[in-house]
Amino acid sequence: LTWYGHPGDGTSIAAYCGGGGSAKTGVVNKIVVNYAGGAEIQEISTGDNVAVHVLIHQDPLTNQINLYGAVGSAVQVYKLPEGRLISEVTVEGDGCNVVALNPMGNELAVGCESGNVHVYRL
Numbered sequence: 001l002t003w004y005g006h007p008g009d010g011t012s013i014a015a016y017c018g019g020g021g022s023a024k025t026g027v028v029n030k031i032v033v034n035y036a037g038g039a040e041i042q043e044i045s046t047g048d049n050v051a052v053h054v055l056i057h058q059d060p061l062t063n064q065i066n067l068y069g070a071v072g073s074a075v076q077v078y079k080l081p082e083g084r085l086i087s088e089v090t091v092e093g094d095g096c097n098v099v100a101l102n103p104m105g106n107e108l109a110v111g112c113e114s115g116n117v118h119v120y121r122l
Contacts, residue, residue, distance in 0.1 A: 004056035017051035053098045070096035
């Protein structure tokens, strides 16, 4: 679960991830995004992999709001409010559990199943 709010313009976005299904079960692996307290709900499919952590971050230079999801061995980055996948950072040989960004949004830290933390310059 992540919640982004901007006190200046009143933006409020909450998102959570879940699933654990497959094509066989019909359970959908997805990230659910809730805008402005429930007025608008968006579902973003994560395909065959379940997202285990999400983070919403606004770039301080461009004001672009992105959602970062730890999905399998990658971090997927979605542009909000479109929900469009704009990039993916693959962590070789390790499953992603949690993601964090520095305040400027130009470095990504990924905590992995192995106990390692990988840092990437974006």
